[in-house]
Amino acid sequence: MIISNTVSKLAPSATLQMSKKAKFLENQGYKVFDFSVGEPDLFPPDVLFSEALNAIKSKAHTYTPVSGTLPLKDSILKYTEKYQNLSGWTARQVCVSTGAKQVIYNALMASLETSDEVIIPSPYWVSYPAIVELAKARQVFVPCEAHNDFKLTSDQLERAITHKTKWLILNSPNNPTGTVYDTQTLYELAMILMKFPSVFILSDDIYESLSYTHVLCPHLLHVCPELQSRMLVVNGISKSLAATGWRLGWGIGPDSLIEAMEKIQSHSTSGSCCLVQKSVEHALNTIEIESYLNKNRQIFSSRRDVLMKALKRLPGGEALKCPEGAFYVFYPCLELLAHPKICGLGWKTDTELAEGMLQYMQVCTVPGSEFGKSGYLRFSYAVSIDVIKEGVAQIENFLKIC
Structure with missing residues (x-):
């Protein structure tokens, strides 16, 4: 057989699989309420389209440097300092890739040996373990x-760290829970990490612009800048700028790691x-982007409140705690x-x-077991209030029909 054992055992992305099933039903003529994929239903900011047109008019068409153009990297560093209060690189x-997922893939492939361990807090984004x-x-x-x-x-x-630990993956705001790590918790984690200088930290910050209770999303480097030399900061435009199809993300980290990622x-x-690189380079630090981020934060905050109010009417909904970031609610479904x-x-x-709700109710969610936490359903509120x-x-209505 031509397929390797490793890939044969690999499960496809659960979120994309559920979305695929929802699309199949839609093509059959069903009206499906799709809460499965973390893809905003909003348009990217106008300035991004304007800069894309300018890039086309400039007749840009050649290969780019593997890790991104220098002007784009400078824009990314300015954005990171302005919106995350992180600097010093x-x-x-900086390594620019076709989305944050590729950044994470490159980093782990560039650094891991078969004997290495990666600490993944659960619930987790489905692609980390894969x-x-x-x-x-x-x-x-x-x-x-x-x-x-x-x-x-x-x-x-x-307790989880051993002599084999290579990475800790930390995602805040979190997918699938919407949790935002507070400063005190981050400080306590940082003090442990300071005791183990061989452990690297992958900080997945893809939802940093969607923190609803903090003006500035708390970060490990805010409480412990000393960790910067062994941290990879990952971000991109898919969530913050609703530009999922543009496929651009970046990693910022130690020289040796970035060089290895570029090699891969x-x-x-x-x-x-x-x-895309030219568009993002010119748009990323404009006043239009700042306004866009503020507006989207309000939109998603309102949607979160509507979804929370609705889910609290379902069995087990009273136990829900309002998520502080991203655009997900992790609903405990044991009572349901x-x-x-x-x-x-x-x-x-x-x-x-989840499978039954899609088939019988045409409501598409993702089961918590796919995120390493059974007994839950993830609802994305990157959809309209309607x-x-x-x-x-x-x-x-389905529950009422007995």
């Missing part, structure tokens, strides 16, 4: 509980699209599974519930 410490598996390293999952807002604690971190990228995709109507259908797991209201009403 040079352009040679990429570690592709690198043939070992995932070390650390369960984070709802009573602690799904945050990794310093005690848990210290040179043998895979090479540099990202020249037109115990509902007489659901029991009668024989659905016993969150996976069966979809939120009608989708949850569809669930309520």
Whole structure:
């Protein structure tokens, strides 16, 4: 067989699989309420389109440097300082890729050996363990509980670290829970990390612009700048600028790691699209972007509130705590599974519930077990308020029909 054992055992992305099933039903003529994918239904800012037209008019068409153009890297560093209050790097410490996912892939592939371990707090984004598996390293999952807002604690971190630990992956605001790590928790984690200088930190900041309770999203480097020499800061434009299809993300980190990531990228995709790079270079630090980010934060905050109010009417909804960032609600579904109507259908797991809700109610979610935490459903509120209201009403109506 031509397919490797590693890839044969690899599961496809659960979020994309559920979305694919929803699209299939839509093509059959069903009205589907799709809460599965973290893709904003908004348009990117006008300035991004304007700069794309300017890039086309300039007849830009050639290969770009593998790790990104120098002007774009400078723009990324300015953006990072302005919106994240993080600085101290040079352009040679930036690697631009076709999305933040490729940045993470490149970093882990460039750094992991088969004996290495990667600490992944659970619940987690579905691709972290898959990429570690592709690198043939070992995932070390650390369960984070709802009573602690799904945050990794310093005690848990210290217990998880061994002489084989290469990376800690930290994602805040978090997918799938919407949790934002507070400054005190970050400080406690930083103090543990200072005791283990061989552990590197991958800070996945892709949702940093969507923190609803903080003007500035808290960051490990705010509380412990000493960690900068062993941290990779990952970000991009897919979530913040609703530019998922533009495929541009970046990593900022140590010279040696960035050089290794560039080496891998040179043998895979090479540099990202020249037109996209020029567009982002010129748009990223404009006043229009600042206004756009503020507006979107208000839009998603309002949608979150509507979804929270609706979900609280469902069984188990009263236990929900309002997420502080990203655009997801992690709904505990055990009480819903115990509902007489659901029991009668024989659905016993969150996976069966998600599949059944799509088939019977045309409501598409992602089961928590796919994020390493069974007994939950992830609802994305990167959809309109009408979809939120009608989708949850569809669930309520189904439960009433006995």
